[in-house]
Amino acid sequence: MSLEIPATIKxxxxxxxxxxxxxxxxxxxxxxxxxxxxxxxxxxEGETKKELIKGKYNVRHYQVGSILLGLMVVGTLIGMGATYINNQKLFLGPHLLAGLGMTGAIAVSASLSPYMQKGQNWARYTHIVLNSGLVAVFVWQAVSGVQIIQNILSKL
Structure with missing residues (x-):
């Protein structure tokens, strides 16, 4: 199947x-x-707790996390789609595999929300571990992504 994308969009x-x-x-x-x-x-406790409650950090964390989940899944699909459209194949390498792993990790992390809301500490700790690993891999992804972009630009 050949997808013809206008040269101005590629x-x-x-x-x-x-x-x-x-x-x-x-x-x-x-x-x-x-x-x-x-x-x-x-x-x-006490005044510290009252001040932190005013920040509505729990609501904001949940909302930002939800947006992050959705955009990461869409961003992963866009990256894979752009690679496929431009090269008629995906390059099976560390960047792709780490990206797919991150997408899976953020989905699992988000799926723990109902358990965390019910006070399950195992879900909180799993959420923290998954997201800590996710951020660490994300930083590495940024570095490897810059290398890929440099490679693409050198071929122009």
Whole structure:
């Protein structure tokens, strides 16, 4: 099957995925910050707790996490789609496999929300471990993505 994409659009296909992913990396750090605040709230007392409640960190963490989940899945599909459209194949390598693993990890992490809302500590700890690993791999993905972009630009 041949997908003919107009020549004016093709270059944008290669740049949209990396731009989106760098934005999502920043959003991931913001979600991490909010998650730390939620954790502080859980163990705070007195005036400190009252101040943390005003920040609505739990609601914001949940909302940012939901947006992050959706955009990461879409961003993964866009990256794979752009690669396939431009090369008629996917390159099975560390960048693709790590990206797919990250997409799976964020989906599993998000699926733990109902258990965390019911106070299940195992779900909280699993959520923290999964997302810590996800952010670490995401940083590596950014580095390997820059190398891929440099490779693409050198061929232009």
């Amino acid at each position: 270059p944008w296909l290669n740049i949209f995925h990396p731009l989106l992913m760098f934005v999502l990396l920043g959003v991931s750090f913001y979600a991490l910050y909010l998650g730390v605040k939620v954790r502080q709230l859980r163990y705070a």
